Amino acid sequence: MTEPIIQLRGVTKRFGTGVNAFQALKGVNLDINRGDFIAVMGASGGGKSTTMNILGCLDTPTTGSYVFMGHHVETLTNDQRALLRRRYLGFVFQGFNLLSRTSALENVELPLLYRGDDRKARRNAAMGALDRVGLLPWADHTPAELSGGQQQRVAIARAIVTNPAVLLADEPTGNLDSERSLEIMELLTQLNKDAGITIAMVTHEPDMAAFARTIIRFKDGLVEATERREVLA
Amino acid sequence: MIGTSFVLALRAIRRHLMRSFLTTLGIIIGVAAVVTMVTLGNGATAQVQSQISSLGSNLLNVNMGGGFGRGGGAPPKPFDQEDVDAVKNQIGGVLEIAPQAQSSVTAVYEAQNWSTTVNGTTNGYFAASSIAVTSGRMFTAAEEQAGKSVCVIGDTVKENLFKETDPLNKTLRLNAISCNVIGVMAKRGQSGFGGGQDDSVVMPIKAVQRRLTGNRDIRSFQVSVDPAYDTTAVSTAISKLLRERRNTPTGTDDDFNIFDAKQISDTLSGATRTLTGLLAAVAAVSLIVGGIGIMNIMLVSVTERTREIGIRLAIGAVQREVLMQFLVEAVTLSALGGLIGLLLAFGLTTGISMAMGMVLTFDIKINLLAFSFAAIIGVVFGYVPAKRAAALNPIEALRHE
Secondary structure, three states, rough: OOOEEEEEEEEEEEOOOOHHHHEEEEEEEEEOOOEEEEEHHHHEOOOHHHHHHHOOOOOOOEEEEEEEEEHHHHHOOOOHHHHHHHHHEEEOOOOOOOOOOOHHHHHHHHHHHOOOOOHHHHHHHHHHHHHHOOOHHHOOOOOOHHHHHHHHHHHHHHHHOOOEEEEEEEOOOOOOOOOHHHHHHHOOOOOOOOHHOOOEEEOOOOOHHHHOEEEEEEEEEEEEEEEEOOOOO | HHHHHHHHHHHHHOOOHHHHHHHHHHHHHHHHHOOOOOHHHHHHHHHHHHHHOOOOEEEEEEOOOOOOOOOOOOOOOOOOHHHHHHHHHHHHOEEEEEEEEEEEEEEEEEEEEEEEEEEEEEHHHHHHHOOEEEEEOOOOOOHHHHHOOHHHHHHHOOOOOOOOOOOOOOEEEEOEEEEEEEEEEOOHHHHHHHHHHHHHEEEHHHHHHHHHHHHOOEEEEEEEEEEOOOHHHHHHHHHHHHHHHHOOOOEEEOOOOEEHHHHHHHHHHHHHHHHHHHHHHHHHHHHHHHHHHHHHHHHHHHHHOOOHHHHHHHOOOHHHHHHHHHHHHHHHHHHHHHHHHHHHHHHHHHHHHHHHHHOOEEEEEEHHHHHHHHHHHHHHHHHHHHHHOOOOOOHHHHHHH
16 A cells, blocks of 8 residues: 555644634544545534545644644744645535636636646636536536536536546535435545546535545544444445 | 736626726816816916917007096096107117007098098007008108108908009098008908907008097107016106106006006906816816726726626636736727827817817927826726736626526
């Protein structure tokens, strides 16, 4: 087995100070291997989202260490973490978080713009990503003109357009009906299998977690259980 | 990176046309108002000043009788040639002196007649009052000395009596006498002050005294003062001399008055300057109001866009890139608004100057000032809130509703 792509050691996270302080994580240890598909589950307030934000380099641990692809994330500056996100990470949010009044194509292009790709390369890659999520005919539509499921697929296209090593999804199906949810999960499974993208996904729903190979349960700021499953082919 | 910021900024402007338009509108109105008002104010000042300078430069008008509106008592006592000579010889700084004896006449040429004023004076009159003789000539020394019956006519007189005919060397009848037209004065037009010479006939003073008024009285005289001398001091000296010569008892008012064009000019320019200042203040208020408008829209839009900033940060934009985009946006909108404002002001001032017959000068300073003020407000208030938003943790920015 190769070195885990993600390694959390004794990670704590405290929000606020004094009497208002809230200890969200109390010493999380977690390894995620390259190519894995994990589902993070647990009750609200158990530390799932906080962990995801730290994994995504969006937030930093209060204490403890986070090694992502060999980088000690807790020692990096904001901009250095932004560059890690740009190169290796893709995000899918519950609320889609697409730019309004902006066509699907331009939304998907955005990470490539920051990466500095030229116009033609941007367009080709963005079209490719939209094709993979099956939205090529909707490339010119703005989020307001797309259904929830379609918006989430645009968000996935935006997340994978840079060929990230890791895709982080925070309740990606939380705003969708069950049929759309299944479509999204099939898409994620396919990306995990075909493109080898490591996926970490927060979900409340066991049906969705069933698509993952590993299920990690959080409770009161700690990892309660790790469960490896044989996924049906 | 700048290229990326440009692409992003222009996309953002295009996507939010209404918001962009409102931001720009504040700048447009502010800039246009300031530039228009100050330019008009400057134009008005320049116009008043040119009207005053048409009175003659450094000119004193000495008239018989007390100040304005002090009627009653004995009839005003006229001056005589000796008074005029005394002023010319004893007061320093007197360049030209032009005594005047006036008479109302009916001027007749062939079948045309016209009521006008005959002004008996010397060549000094043309110089002192800055009147040009456009065709023909002024008097010769011999004509002045002998009181020859020659005359220089004003434009109104020429129009009414001669129409298309060339008046030079024609004989004009003024009441009972006749005179030979030797010149025509340049048209001065109704320029507020001193428009009277268009409707007048100028003759050597001796001719007027001998043949029209029948006395040697001089009702007024003009003194042109060497620019090196202070007109107020010269005026005081003349006043003193005339009081002596006219035996005015100490403690009584002058029985003559001296009208100093420069004093009037100073007073009027002071007044127009005050008005320009007032206009500029009004304009500055509109610029500030415009600025507050820009501020509001920028602040609201950044608050509105905090989530967008969060998205950009989450997908890997570094702070600098987000800021650069907002900066480019703010600069583009401000500069565009400023330029449109300047163009609008140019159009407005041109239109108004044509409608009012005013000559306007393009004042680069006020244009630059208004433009940079608006641009700085636009940039600062576009940039500062964006800086605050970009410093947020992406998670907090994303949660912003």
